Amino acid sequence: MSESEDRKPQRARPSLFLERQSYRRRRLMDAARLLPILGAALIALPLLWPNQTSPEDGVPLSSAMLYIFACWVLLIAVSLVFGFAARRMSARDDSEAESDRWLP
């Protein structure tokens, strides 16, 4: 299999690059784990707001809505970014795995 022999030196070169890749992937995983905690914290924050005791000193519902939905959008956006990053990572994984298979 001359093909596999040709590939070996090619694969050897970008090892430094791969290190960096896997490091980034690890941090991405960390971010993915932290995301729900961030979300829980953001959602739990309104509990610190003062409850309505008199019509004057409460948080208006419109503001509460804005806050909740803003947080929501933020979480969705982060999740979207992570989703795409994860896809890119796993796509590269797949191609690596593919070329791995050629090696004896």
Next chain:
Amino acid sequence: MSRKVLLIEDEPNIAEAIRFLLTREGWQVETHAEGSDAIQVIQGANPDLVILDVMLPGKSGMEILRDLRGLEGMQNLPVLMLTARGQTRDREMAENAGVSRFMTKPFSNAEVLTAVRDLHAQATRS
């Protein structure tokens, strides 16, 4: 001229019969009944012809013959071998060891005499 035959045979009766036959033919017959020192006896006696039994005490006739042929000046000594075990294997072994003539017992006296005469004639011719 004195022709000398060395007879190596452990059966005294057979030895006596052969001695009787060859003495009458004008041979000087020396006998020996032991296998182990047969080589030395042959070298010492310097015979014109050796009659060798196969089954000898101490050392078999085959070994004696083989050793004898390995010695200096003994390659052409005529050796007539007698054996009571007349198997083909024994004949082959004897020929490989360098025997001049091979005879199985019991033999007729005329056979022995003819063989001795032939062997002696060959030896003197060459």
Next chain:
Amino acid sequence: MATLNVLILVCLGYVVLLFGVAFAADRMAAAGRGAWLRSPLIYTLSLSIYCTAWTFYGAVGNAARSGLEFVTIYLGPTLVMLSWWWGLRKLVRVGRSQRVTSIADLISSRYGKSNTLAICVTILAVLGGTPYIALQLQSITLSFSIFAEADPSGLYREGSSVFWVAAGLAMFAILFGTRNLDANERHHGVVTAIALESVVKLFALIAVGIFVVWGVAGGIGPMMERIDASEIGQWNVDAGRWTTFIFLSAAAFICLPRMFQVMVVENADEGHLRTAAWAFPLYLLLMSLFVVPIAVVGLDLLPEGSNPDLFVLTVPLSQGNDWLAMLSFIGGFSSATSMVIVTAMALSTMVSNHLVMPIWLSTQEGSGSVSGDVRNVVLVARRVSIAVIMAMGYYYYRLSGGGAALASIGLVAFAGISQILPALVGGLFWRGATRTGALVGLTVGFVLWIYTLLLPGMGGAIMPDTVLQNGPFGWGWLRPQALFGIEGMDPMVHTVMWSLSLNTFAFCAASLLSFPSPLERLQGAQFVNVFDHSVAPRGWSGSVAQSEDLMIMTQRILGAGPAQEFFQAEAHAQGGRTSLPEPTPGFLERLERELSGSVGAATAHAMIGQIVGGSSVSVEDLLAVADESAQMLEYSSQLEAKSAELSRTARQLREANTKLTQISEQKDSFLSQVSHELRTPMTSIRAFSEIMRDSDGLTPEEQTRYAAIIHDEALRLTRLLDDLLDLSVLESGRVNLNMSGESLSAVLDRAVSSALAGSRSTLTVRRARQSERIPLHTDLDRLGQVFINLISNAQKYCDAEDPVLTISAHDVGGQVVIDFTDNGSGIPPEAQSMVFEKFARVGGDKAGGAGLGLAICREIMQRLGGEITYLPGQGGAAFRVRLPMAYQQAAQ
């Protein structure tokens, strides 16, 4: 004003559309086309069966009552989706690798395939699911009734419409949910239909929302002002309920049977989670975006006391926008139908797999049922289960009368199904979780849920007010809504808090205290470490690589030639350009069959599954493999035994051959010896007889001497022949012993005189006659022969000047021992072992016989039950003859 008839028509049309979509999707999936059916978008949309009629109608009602609290029901699932990477992904992977069919199956599978657990979960799910289905039916009838009120023709009858709705939904679920018995339990038709429904309901709600904000309120700004000015216009949320509901909805999102069905069972590709992780929260956000505006506008516009649960319908209706109301109705209808269909499917799977099938199988025990039968039974069981579940929902609705607020029933169901959570999460992340723990935890949570929430909610008929007020038997600490005397909590928070915390505690404690079975431990490891055990499923791009792997594997099993032939034939049959076939199901099936011929069915299945399915080897696979290997082991051990037997036989044959060869060689050498011994005297005889015949002039002395030689040699020949005959008789064992009795001394007397008779030798025989008075009973002649032989040997071979033979007899330990010792030089040590062999002669002496004497003696002594040995170190030659005393005693 749209008439009820139009509404019914639209409804029917919508249902027909759903049927069509489901049918088309099933057809496309069966034809292998329709990759889009497995797209992340469809997956995400199918997840939205989470949003039932309860959320479609009830969220607005909830908002009208408690402001933003409704949003918790959406925030919980959002958090779950955000944690997909370490949460849902694991669940989906486990579900796929274990080929899980339902949440009950998952729990049972995790805890060592415990059917008890599966039954518990099934009952819990049915108990929680039935009111939930009733709730959907109620929402449909309620929405119908809104239109019916407005319709003057008044043909509408509530009861019958609910019945027909229930029947229709059951029909749909049966048609598309139990059409086939796919191993993966995927139902493309249903999933596609509910994806369509989720689009419809989102579209309907957003349409109403846009109408309310821009049509009624006049834009975002005025809407915000209107919200703040309304009676719910201030942030006023109970912290306990807020957190509890978020948690509860998150738990229910995972544990609800229908959610598990679409999220795990129907999942075609783990990667879809990546998209759903942001798309589904977005869907939820859009679903909740206009809830508060609709509620606020509804509160403003509609008269006091109108049902806020139906604002989504009544607000457009009140504004005369009938078509919008119709759309809204279809949205609600969609929510209800999709939820009911999937729930019925999921529950029927659980009921048939964990309740009906075990019972059916136990009744069928030993009848050797065919697999085809089982398939039919399963399908029928599922269909009946769906019908029964729908009937239960229907009757629950009829019995409860549809009074309670929609939202509360939903939350009660959530709280019930969430009791699975500790066992589920514990099973996924904690290897120490045991079946006992799961059972105890589930039971505790289940009982608390019934006691503190379900029963009190059903009203005074089932749980009297006195119990509610004072506790059972007046035990105040057991009051259903104030356990352990902690009062003042919201009933829902109270239930969730106590049931789940005690459930978790019991689960952990029982797990710590119990010991799992081996299967449980194996499953635990498979679940918790699922990412180590299973391969990430690849997309379609990996298919050629899969074929590559399959090829490599097949070559290893079948050998290069047959594997390549098989693959090329398959590729050719597929009409492909490459030499590698696409891994289509048909190809894989044939390959599996091909491989199973070599490695066994279970192994082949597991191997192909490892490469293609992305599913790791399940315990059943492993067990089957182990079974096969056991069979192979047994087979190979049988082979081993056989080959051991063969090699034993071969060894015996070799030994026999060696023995035969030895015997043959012995025979050869014996014959050669005999020939020699015969020829030697014959030679002398012939030579001397010829001499006497041919030679002239022999002296009379010579003649006498030569005649004597001839005579001696003739005697020698005779002796030899006698000995040979004697020996052959003795050796063949055909010798007849003439047993008689006499004293040893008499036998010796005869032997000595016989041996010395006619001999010129000077041998002196010394005897101790005193010790010879031993009576013998044996073959006296044979014994005498031995003695004669020994005496004449001494006579011949004793080389002392004054040869003396000493014969002594003893009685030693029940044996007669007779020693013959001479005063000669004896037999040299190297020859001692040979003296009893045939033709063995010591030294150059030819005087004696043929060397058979001692061999004959040995044979005789063996026949007489004794032995003859040479005694070394006695000065001269010494032979010892032993005779057993017992022999003669027995004869006396």
